[in-house]
Amino acid sequence: MRSPIQAHSIGLPTDRRSFLKKGVATAGAATVSSGLFGKALPVFPKEDERSGKLRKGDAAILRFLAAAEILETDLWQQYNELGGIQDSEVPGGSGSPLYTAALAQLDSDMAQYIHDNTEDELTHEVFINAYLASKGADIVDLDKFRTLPSSKASGAQQIGRLTNLMQLSVDTTWWTRYRSGTKNPDFGDTFPQAVPTLAVGHHPAIPRTDADLSPSDHLQAIANTAGFHFGTIEQGGTSLYPSVAQRVSNVEVLRIVLSIGPTEAMHFQTWQDKAGNAPALTDPTDPTLVFPNLNTTPGGEDFQTNLIMPEPTVFLSHDLPACSIVRPTNTKGVAMGALQFLTASGLFLGQSKEFFAFLRDLAEDADDARREGD
Ligand SMILES: [Fe+2]
Numbered sequence: 028m029r030s031p032i033q034a035h036s037i038g039l040p041t042d043r044r045s046f047l048k049k050g051v052a053t054a055g056a057a058t059v060s061s062g063l064f065g066k067a068l069p070v071f072p073k074e075d076e077r078s079g080k081l082r083k084g085d086a087a088i089l090r091f092l093a094a095a096e097i098l099e100t101d102l103w104q105q106y107n108e109l110g111g112i113q114d115s116e117v118p119g120g121s122g123s124p125l126y127t128a129a130l131a132q133l134d135s136d137m138a139q140y141i142h143d144n145t146e147d148e149l150t151h152e153v154f155i156n157a158y159l160a161s162k163g164a165d166i167v168d169l170d171k172f173r174t175l176p177s178s179k180a181s182g183a184q185q186i187g188r189l190t191n192l193m194q195l196s197v198d199t200t201w202w203t204r205y206r207s208g209t210k211n212p213d214f215g216d217t218f219p220q221a222v223p224t225l226a227v228g229h230h231p232a233i234p235r236t237d238a239d240l241s242p243s244d245h246l247q248a249i250a251n252t253a254g255f256h257f258g259t260i261e262q263g264g265t266s267l268y269p270s271v272a273q274r275v276s277n278v279e280v281l282r283i284v285l286s287i288g289p290t291e292a293m294h295f296q297t298w299q300d301k302a303g304n305a306p307a308l309t310d311p312t313d314p315t316l317v318f319p320n321l322n323t324t325p326g327g328e329d330f331q332t333n334l335i336m337p338e339p340t341v342f343l344s345h346d347l348p349a350c351s352i353v354r355p356t357n358t359k360g361v362a363m364g365a366l367q368f369l370t371a372s373g374l375f376l377g378q379s380k381e382f383f384a385f386l387r388d389l390a391e392d393a394d395d396a397r398r399e400g401d
Pocket residue numbers: 096099147148151264291
């Protein structure tokens with residue numbers, strides 16, 4: 028058994044592709060990419076996706092999670108290159124001092140947290156694919172879709188990306204969802220936005236060019252957007268894992284899902300605390316974008332910034348007592364729901380039809396998975 032300290036000292040593979048190829052060669056598995064990215068797109072020969080020693084549903088759930096983690100890694104890497112700590116654990120960028128300073132308005136440790144969240148996602152991605160490969164199952168490789176442009180701001184690598192952080196519509200309903208003591212999205216309840224103007228239009232969460240580095244309130248609006256987007260992404264992971272876990276059959280696969288999922292919740296908890304520190308301001312270059320002081324506008328318990336623990340609310344039945352829980356955790360259609368949520372945010376703006384078809388296929392297969400005996 029490897030101790031946490033030893034595991035940390037081993038560090039991350041700096042080249043995930045060579046790591047993954049090594050894993051695949053060891054396990055003798057084919058990649059989804061080689062089999063499915065042929066000219067027949069967007070029609071996918073589903074039967075070609077191999078489950079190896081895993082149950083079909085378990086492999087499908089893990090493949091969707093691998094895809095989600097690859098996408099998470101891609102967006103977090105973009106944040107880290109400009110606003111995180113640059114080191115061998117998370118290599119790539121050279122940092123944007125002004126953007127990093129704007130993020131630090133939310134917490135002086137933001138750069139460390141961004142770095143560590145990025146590293147965590149990379150390990151999730153690499154681990155799940157390596158586990159699939161170790162069981163002789165097909166893995167997920169999205170490299171073909173790394174076609175979106177990088178930020179042109181100083182500090183960012185100029186490489187193809189999977190995700191777009193420069194035109195986001197950030198849903199902030201998680202803020203009020205976790206503060207409500209009477210509602211739960213699994214009962215069809217809806218929730219008000221914390222920052223309504225951030226949920227509409229297209230807003231950069233990273234500087235697009237060095238022109239975005241001034242005036243200072245504009246750059247702060249970009250950092251605030253990132254600060255809320257961090258919570259939006261990680262609350263999604265916080266719900267996704269317990270939602271799919273309900274349809275996993277194998278105990279070891281369940282252990283993987285139950286061990287990664289709560290780290291998403293740890294990220295989310297950190298980010299929702301920091302988002303509450305986002306300075307109140309109006310973006311001088313886009314006066315429609317307003318970050319209110321949530322303690323006064325609108326104020327009240329559904330918006331109070333230090334209420335960061337999940338408020339107990341209705342769970343499973345209105346006849347049962349209120350419970351402090353992750354919400355939502357409904358399992359039906361959760362993979363497609365997650366894909367639609369991310370798509371609606373603008374995260375994939377500019378991506379190809381083939382990209383969406385491929386992810387839809389993975390999501391459908393994950394949603395088709397059934398727990399053995401159910
Ligand atoms: Fe993750």
